[in-house]
Amino acid sequence: GAVVSQHPSWVICKSGTSVKIECRSLDFQATTMFWYRQFPKQSLMLMATSNEGSKATYEQGVEKDKFLINHASLTLSTLTVTSAHPEDSSFYICSAPDRGNTIYFGEGSWLTVV
Amino acid sequence: GNSVTQMEGPVTLSEEAFLTINCTYTATGYPSLFWYVQYPGEGLQLLLKATKADDKGSNKGFEATYRKETTSFHLEKGSVQVSDSAVYFCALNRPPNSGGSNYKLTFGKGTLLTVNP
Numbered sequence: 001g002a003v004v005s006q007h008p009s010w011v012i013c014k015s016g017t018s019v020k021i022e023c024r025s026l027d028f029q030a031t032t033m034f035w036y037r038q039f040p041k042q043s044l045m046l047m048a049t050s051n052e053g054s055k056a057t058y059e060q061g062v063e064k065d066k067f068l069i070n071h072a073s074l075t076l077s078t079l080t081v082t083s084a085h086p087e088d089s090s091f092y093i094c095s096a097p098d099r100g101n102t103i104y105f106g107e108g109s110w111l112t113v114v
Numbered sequence: 115g116n117s118v119t120q121m122e123g124p125v126t127l128s129e130e131a132f133l134t135i136n137c138t139y140t141a142t143g144y145p146s147l148f149w150y151v152q153y154p155g156e157g158l159q160l161l162l163k164a165t166k167a168d169d170k171g172s173n174k175g176f177e178a179t180y181r182k183e184t185t186s187f188h189l190e191k192g193s194v195q196v197s198d199s200a201v202y203f204c205a206l207n208r209p210p211n212s213g214g215s216n217y218k219l220t221f222g223k224g225t226l227l228t229v230n231p
Contacts, residue, residue, distance in 0.1 A: 006157070032217060043203065043223040044158075093157050097217040103207075105150070108157040 003027060004096050006106035013113055018082045021109045023050075023094035029074035030096035035067075038091040038108075050077040050094075084113040116141045120204050120222030127194055127229050135189040135225045137178075137204035145206040147171075147180050147187040148219070152201040161189075161202070194229045201226050 003026040013019045023033055031052045036044040048058040048069055056069035066088075068080040077096075081088055093108040121136040139147065146165045150158040162171030167182035176191045187204060204222040 034218065043221045044219075046218055049218065095158075095217075095219070101217075102160065102163075103148075103217055103219065104160065105158040 004030075004094065004104045004106045006092075006094060006109050008109060009107060010110045011112070013084055013111070015085055015113055016083055018080055019084055019111060020078055020080045021092055021094075021111070023077045023079070023096070023106050025075045025096045025098075025104075028096075028098045030077075030098070031074060033071065033077040033094055033096045035069065035077075035079050036093050036095065038093065044093065047079075050079075052077075081111065084111070086113045089113045116145065116206060116208065116220045118204050118206055118220055118222035120202075120225050122223075122225070123201075124226040124228060127227070129196055129229055129231050130193045131229075133189070133191040133194045133198075133227070135202055135204075135227070137187045137189065137222060139185050139187065139204075139206050141185075141206055141208075144182075145208060147178070148205040148207075149176070149178055149187070149189050150203040150205060150221075152203065152224070154200070158203065194227070196229045196231055199227055199229045 005024045007022045033050040035047045038044045046059050047062045048056045050056050050069045050071040052071045058064050071077045089112045095103050095105045097103045117140045119138050148163045149161040151161045152158050162173040164171040164180035170179045178187050178189045201224045203224045205219045
């Protein structure tokens with residue numbers, strides 16, 4: 001079946017640095033991908049919609065300049081957390097719908113900022 | 115706006131027990147409804163879905179029926195196994211023609227299920 005893959009699965013970075021997380025659709029093309037964040041014991045909160053070939057659309061309260069999203073191809077979206085701080089430590093997960101309108105999620109990426 | 119309410123966890127059961135995780139929703143129109151499962155340290159996996167009223171989604175022994183009259187989509191399994199231990203999320207998407215992407219999901223807070231041998 002369709003697979004969405006994220007990389008890296010785990011990343012630790014120093015406060016003030018930037019970190020990039022990739023989301024790939026492995027066997028289907030995705031013009032749209034979604035980025036969610038999940039804090040411990042909380043639900044997933046939608047951060048932004050990644051649109052291939054155009055700017056991402058962000059949910060209210062999400063800083064565009066801090067969470068840079070690039071959707072360079074039909075199979076790849078990247079989320080860059082810029083100038084990361086400990087409060088950005090979270091589980092980030094992406095999703096993409098296939099042509100059959102089934103939404104698939106990546107494995108998720110654990111970010112720890114120290 | 116759309117919202118999903120799940121029963122509070124954690125839920126602890128013995129193997130072969132019957133499972134029900136309640137989920138109710140608020141939405142305009144007719145959203146599709148989903149149950150996702152998140153195993154420890156992993157991402158979400160689609161467990162089952164239903165796209166219209168009275169549809170029953172089923173997978174791996176789990177079932178849920180889309181009840182428009184009670185705005186519910188309760189998850190059930192007749193006999194749970196230790197391997198079912200995970201967090202279960204109920205979710206819905208925007209109904210068609212409601213404006214905006216219908217791939218954006220609204221999630222409940224999740225219910226942690228622990229099954230003991």
